[in-house]
Amino acid sequence: MGSGRSRNPQAEAEALIRRAAEAHAASIPELAEAIVARLRATVPEFFADDDVAYDMAAAIDANVARVQALLAAAPAGARAEALPLEASDLLQSTIQHGIPLISLLEAYRSAQGLAVEWWQGHLDRTAGPRLLGLAATTLNRLIVAYIDAAATQIRASYEAERQAHESSAEGRRAHLIRKLLAGEAIDPVAAARTLNHPLDVRHVAVVLWRTDADGPDDLLHRVLDDLAAAVGPGVRTLTTAARHRVYAWLSASRPLDIRRLERTAVPSGVRVAASGAHGGVDGFVRAHADALHVAAIAREHRTVDRAIAVYDDIELVSLLSRDPDARDRFVRRVLGALAEDAPGAERTRETLGAYLAAGSSPSRAARRLGVHRNTVTYRLAGLPIATDATDDVRRLETELALRIVAQLGAPAPLH
Known part of the structure; x- marks a missing residue:
């Protein structure tokens, strides 16, 4: 007769989920970043405006944290809760920018799929074959239940919030401005009258x-x-x-x-x-x-x-900047080691910029920088553009690359 405790596979699977949630709590920002990247591709309308994109990122962070807490309390965390405040803010932004409800629901379902994959990957590395299937099923059920509850709350709130917004004076004005910006055929005289703002100026x-x-x-x-x-x-x-x-x-x-x-x-x-x-x-x-x-x-x-x-x-x-990868390749090609984000490279870029702006005169560049002429010559020693300023194409490219780095920063290092 066996005297050991009888096993409860469901309880063991839930314990596995709790341990995984606690062990990987610090890495959930990686999941949030992955969800943002996926949603940029699947629901780009949420990233066409920085204001909505900000609210989307905040809502993702809040929901990812809420799901992690839910899994860490499995199975008690399966109960329905009110949407995080950040998710309510996203709902408001969605309405204010005229984004349809179906797009918001699609965003939640797309995030759900990636969240299940991400947490499943952690279970795969820790759960044994005896419990893996049950733990995966339980994990999926908990996350889907959370998203189902969120979707139910969103559906219940969206239409009432949308009607309230569009019936307000600010909502009607914002709606007309959106139509103008979208290039819809609108009588400009009537639009100016409605907005109480001239458009033909x-x-x-x-x-x-x-x-x-x-x-x-x-x-x-x-x-x-x-x-x-x-x-x-x-x-x-x-x-x-x-x-x-x-x-x-x-x-x-x-x-x-x-x-x-x-x-x-x-x-x-x-x-x-x-x-x-x-x-x-x-x-x-x-x-x-x-x-x-x-x-x-x-x-x-x-x-x-x-x-x-x-x-x-x-x-x-x-x-x-509309093609960041091409921009960074251009900067690296033109500036070489000077494109690095390092104090020495930054000082040399500043000196080279002053030199070119001074008509390739070390003396005038030195006066601009407040240093000795020999300092300018020393810093620029060995740079092709400093020894041959007659190449107009190279000069133009160098000035442009320096301006890009000065305004946007050095390109990210290659890995």
Whole structure:
């Protein structure tokens, strides 16, 4: 007669899941990054706007953490819970940007599939053959139950939230602006009347966002008022606010001085991206696209550290930024070792840039840098562009590569 404890395979499988969840809690950011990468391919509409992309990433982080906690408490964690706050924020952004419910549900199901694969991979490496099948089935059931509960809550909230948003004055205005930006056939005169904003004039689009939570709730709108005042009298302002940003157009029938905009004092913790000036309805659309592109570059590359980034200043670099891999290959080809993210390379790049800007004169470059002429000569010794400045193509490529690194930072190292 056996005297040992009787085995309970289900309890053992749940214990395996709990141990896996606890052992790999620190690595769940990797899962979140993988889900973001997958969703960029499967539901790209959530990444066309940085504001929605931000909320999507935050919701993924929160849901991944919630699932990890659920697995660590298996089977008690299978109970339905309210959506994480970040998931509710994503629902609001989805509605505000006119993204259909089916896309949001598809995002959750796509994330579900990858989460099951990821956790299953950890079980495969730790569970023995006797319990692997049961543990995998239990794992799948827990994750699917969580996503089912989330989908049920999303369906219940989406339509009511959407109707409330679209019936508000801000919602109707945002809907009309989205249609304009999407290029839909709209009577511009009627649209201008509905928006109470002229469209047949010149426009500068701006995007404002905060990098910290300090300051009053209306801080971005205060900064926008300062920007409008800086551009000059007679400027009309149209705004549409998202959850984390303010999108606006500064419009006037006269030329708009972008340089006055750049000189505006902006509080710490606030960033501004601005387009150039463009005319008419097409200009309204183009200005917004340019401002969004500048904002994306400013958020991705910390070296774009000015509080106000203007499209005209980074237009050339921004064009190359649309293909980051090609841009980085170009920089590495032209600069070689100078493309590295190292203090010595950075100093040499600065010296080379001053040398080229000074018409290949070591003396004038030294005055620009505040160093001795011999220092410039020493730093540039052995660089082909410094010994043969007559090659116009090489010179142009070098100046462009230096400008890219100065504004966007050195390319990531090759592995």
